[in-house]
Amino acid sequence: MSRKYLLLILFCGILLAVPSIVRDTFYxxxxxxxxxxxxxxxxxxxxxxxxxxxxxxxxxxxxxxAYTTSIxxxxxxWSFFMTLPVSALVAAVVAVIAGIPTLRLKGAYFAIATWAxxxxxxxxxxxxxxxxxxDGMRLPPFLHPxxxxxxxxxxxxxxxxxxxxxxxxxxxxxxxxxxxxxxQSAMSLGLNPTKIKLQAFLLSAVPAGILGAIYAYWITYxxxxxxxxxxxxxxxxxxxxxxxxxxxxxxxIGAVIIFLFKTYFWAYLSDYQVLYLIILGGVIAAxxxxxxxxxxxxxxxxxxxxxxxxxxxVSSRSDDKGDPHV
Amino acid sequence: xxxxxxxxxxxxxxFGGLHxxxxxxxxxxxxxxxxxxxxxxxxxxxxxxxxSGFYAPNSGKILFKNLDISGKPPYKLARLGxxxxxxxVKPFAGLTVLENVVIASFVKYPQRRKAEKHAxxxxxxxxxxxxxxxxxxxLTLAGRKRLEVSKALALEPTLLLLDExxxxxxxxxxxxxxxxxxxxxxQGITILIVEHIMRVIMNISDRVVVLNFGQKIAEGxxxxxxxxxxxxxxxxxxxxx
Numbered sequence: 001m002s003r004k005y006l007l008l009i010l011f012c013g014i015l016l017a018v019p020s021i022v023r024d025t026f027y028x029x030x031x032x033x034x035x036x037x038x039x040x041x042x043x044x045x046x047x048x049x050x051x052x053x054x055x056x057x058x059x060x061x062x063x064x065x066a067y068t069t070s071i072x073x074x075x076x077x078w079s080f081f082m083t084l085p086v087s088a089l090v091a092a093v094v095a096v097i098a099g100i101p102t103l104r105l106k107g108a109y110f111a112i113a114t115w116a117x118x119x120x121x122x123x124x125x126x127x128x129x130x131x132x133x134x135d136g137m138r139l140p141p142f143l144h145p146x147x148x149x150x151x152x153x154x155x156x157x158x159x160x161x162x163x164x165x166x167x168x169x170x171x172x173x174x175x176x177x178x179x180x181x182x183x184q185s186a187m188s189l190g191l192n193p194t195k196i197k198l199q200a201f202l203l204s205a206v207p208a209g210i211l212g213a214i215y216a217y218w219i220t221y222x223x224x225x226x227x228x229x230x231x232x233x234x235x236x237x238x239x240x241x242x243x244x245x246x247x248x249x250x251x252x253i254g255a256v257i258i259f260l261f262k263t264y265f266w267a268y269l270s271d272y273q274v275l276y277l278i279i280l281g282g283v284i285a286a287x288x289x290x291x292x293x294x295x296x297x298x299x300x301x302x303x304x305x306x307x308x309x310x311x312x313x314v315s316s317r318s319d320d321k322g323d324p325h326v
Numbered sequence: 327x328x329x330x331x332x333x334x335x336x337x338x339x340x341f342g343g344l345h346x347x348x349x350x351x352x353x354x355x356x357x358x359x360x361x362x363x364x365x366x367x368x369x370x371x372x373x374x375x376x377x378s379g380f381y382a383p384n385s386g387k388i389l390f391k392n393l394d395i396s397g398k399p400p401y402k403l404a405r406l407g408x409x410x411x412x413x414x415v416k417p418f419a420g421l422t423v424l425e426n427v428v429i430a431s432f433v434k435y436p437q438r439r440k441a442e443k444h445a446x447x448x449x450x451x452x453x454x455x456x457x458x459x460x461x462x463x464x465l466t467l468a469g470r471k472r473l474e475v476s477k478a479l480a481l482e483p484t485l486l487l488l489d490e491x492x493x494x495x496x497x498x499x500x501x502x503x504x505x506x507x508x509x510x511x512x513q514g515i516t517i518l519i520v521e522h523i524m525r526v527i528m529n530i531s532d533r534v535v536v537l538n539f540g541q542k543i544a545e546g547x548x549x550x551x552x553x554x555x556x557x558x559x560x561x562x563x564x565x566x567x
Contacts, residue, residue: 171432171441174421178429181418188378188412189477190404190433 015153019146028145030263032152032218037259039156039211040232041239041251042163046204048237049245050167051197052180053103057114058236060098060121061091061205063228065212070137070222071130080142080217084210091209092202099201103194115233122228136223139216148218155214159207164248166203176200235262238280242287244294253296329392331356331516332377332485337386337396339369339376346372348540349386354485359507359517361531361548363524365560368537370520371413374489377518378410379403390485405433409483411474413490413520417462424449424458426473430480445480452476452506468499475506486510488519492526504530528552536560 022028044058065087072078072086102113125131167173175196178186183193216222235258243254258280265276291298330353339347347369354360362370375381377388382397389395395403400410418426427448431441449455452472457465462473471491478486488507492500500523507530511517521527527534528548536544536551538560544551551557 169438171436171438174425174429175432177421177425178418181420182416184380185412185416185418185477186429187380187400188404188410189430190401190481191429192399192401 012157015157019149025145028149030260032145032149033263034256034259035149035152035156036211036215037235037239037255038252039152039159039207040236041243041255042160042248043204043207043211044233044236045240045245045247045251046163046167046176047200048240049247049251050173050180051176051200053197053200054107054111054237055114055201055204056111056233056237057098057116057118058204058208059228059230059232060094060114060118061208062212062215062232063121063125063224064094065091065209066216066222066227067125067131067137067212068209069213069216070139073139073217074137075130084213087209087213088206091205091212095201095205096198099198103197103201118228118230118233122224125224125228132223134224136221136226137216139220139222141220142217148214151214152211152218155207155210160248160252163203168248172196172199235259238284240294242284242291242294244296244298247294247296247300250294250296254294257295330354330389331358331391332518333387333389334373334377335387335389337373337376337383337388339372339381340384345540347376347383347537350537350540350542351386352535352542352545354516354518356484356516357511357514358532359511359519359530361527361534362518362520362537363522363527363534364537367539368560369540370537371489372540373537374410374487374518374520378408378487404481404483407481407484408487409478409481409485410487411471411478411489411491415467415470415474417465417470417473419461419463421462422459423454423462423465423469423473423476426462427476427480430477434480434482448476448480451509452479453502468495471495471503475503479510484514484516486515486517488517488521490520490522493522500526524552 018031019028022031040058040062044055047053047055068087068090069080069083072083073080098114098117102110102117105113126134131137167176175186175191178189178191179193179196187193212227215227239254239258240251241254242258243252244250262276262280266273269275287294293301332354334350334352336349336351337347338345338349350369350373352360362373364370372381376383379395379398379400379402387394387396390403390406390408393406395406418429421429424442424445427445428438428441431444431448435441435444446455446458449458452475454469454472454476457469462470465473471494475488475491492503495503504526507517507519519527519531531548533546534544534548534551535542536554536557543560544554544557546554
């Protein structure tokens with residue numbers, strides 16, 4: 001146990017020391033963005049993996065957070081840190097408004113509804129004038145890679161710790177899993193599914209809003225496609241699915257691997273950019289077929305099958321989930 | 327104490343034009359075991375779903391300890407002390423047996439540690455202790471039925487609705503479940519049980535309510551009900567002339 005804590009402290013120490021070791025801002029940027037994707041993947045997984053709701057509009061919260069910060073800094077002249085709580089709040093409000101009607105849906109219907117909502121919000125931002133429409137918004141540049149590294153590290157680390165506590169330690173985690181496994185049975189055991197699903201939705205949306213806010217200030221330019229387009233959601237989905245749904249560490253590993261692959265490809269193989277999406281698609285298809293529980297899920301089930309002779313075949317789990325009792 | 331524990335007053339539940347349950351009334355006193363029987367499609371499970379809050383009745387009232395509970399959502403009834411099992415068992419398949427019961431324990435024990443301790447006690451009582459750490463999906467049918475009962479019991483209910491917890495079990499398993507039900511009664515839990523196996527109903531019920539085509543056709547002691555010509559007719563059809 002104490003060895004575990006020592007390793008954790010060592011790991012945190014290394015993370016804190018990164019900006020003083022990595023002098024090259026190019027690499028520091030990569031690490032910073034990797035953190036951001038870890039945050040997006042684990043926050044998406046709160047709803048998808050733990051609660052069983054595939055949200056294809058996760059980018060909504062990222063984009064809403066980014067736009068809130070941009071508008072407040074540009075039009076109202078607020079300082080960055082003052083805008084963060086507002087971005088979180090706006091993401092929460094959007095989550096409640098979007099969640100109340102959509103969380104009644106299940107399975108593919110929820111996925112379609114959230115995806116459609118994301119497209120609708122992207123269109124609204126595109127035609128509005130205070131958002132700059134298709135031209136996007138420029139923010140006052142603040143060129144300090146270390147600042148963004150630490151901000152990202154603190155936020156993502158905090159989200160990771162909060163999710164670990166709420167989902168793995170506190171009763172809340174078991175409650176959302178109960179809803180995922182069988183909401184009727186959960187209801188007969190005193191759980192209010194609507195309330196718990198909404199809480200999970202908030203736990204998923206608010207971090208995405210904060211990450212969007214940081215992203216906007218960091219990149220200093222946002223437009224509807226870059227922060228509200230499909231790519232934000234899709235990449236988080238792909239990372240979480242590849243890493244392993246329903247775990248904390250899985251989506252984080254998936255985020256690092258896929259983000260590094262993408263960055264490497266774009267930096268060194270830019271002549272072959274067309275191939276990137278093709279390869280990514282192939283990897284996803286292969287991981288769904290061969291690693292239905294994701295990278296981390298496969299590793300842990302191997303470990304368990306070593307311990308116990310009998311372990312549940314992965315395919316029976318996915319059969320259960322596919323059961324359309326919608 | 328003269329107040330009935332549960333009062334079902336002229337409850338009707340309609341699906342489309344079909345009366346699944348029509349004008350059904352009966353009462354339960356505290357500590358009783360009442361058997362609810364009837365041929366397939368008689369409306370037993372529908373009545374269960376109405377009492378446990380999954381359906382709101384179209385008309386009629388349900389009073390639990392003199393409190394009108396008709397149409398209240400299931401999770402509120404669970405907190406009031408009404409536990410139920412499902413005929414088609416609904417384990418949280420991907421979680422362990424212990425976790426399944428811990429979830430139900432949160433109603434009375436919001437803290438994880440206390441809920442876990444309580445869950446162990448429940449599993450001790452229902453005989454699932456040695457399966458506590460396996461996935462619920464790997465239980466046998468008998469185990470899953472036991473888990474259903476364990477989850478309902480973890481609510482510390484005063485009223486327990488059991489929907490076919492014996493059907494599908496072999497005689498030894500059935501006997502163990504019957505023993506369990508009787509021990510629950512001795513703890514003062516009032517039980518409404520739906521069952522097809524007459525041996526069970528006749529042995530453990532204080533009174534029996536018989537439904538046919540959604541209506542109550544008989545009520546009384548198991549012995550009287552078994553002799554009732556209308557009940558025999560409902561089960562076996564009309565005698566040839």
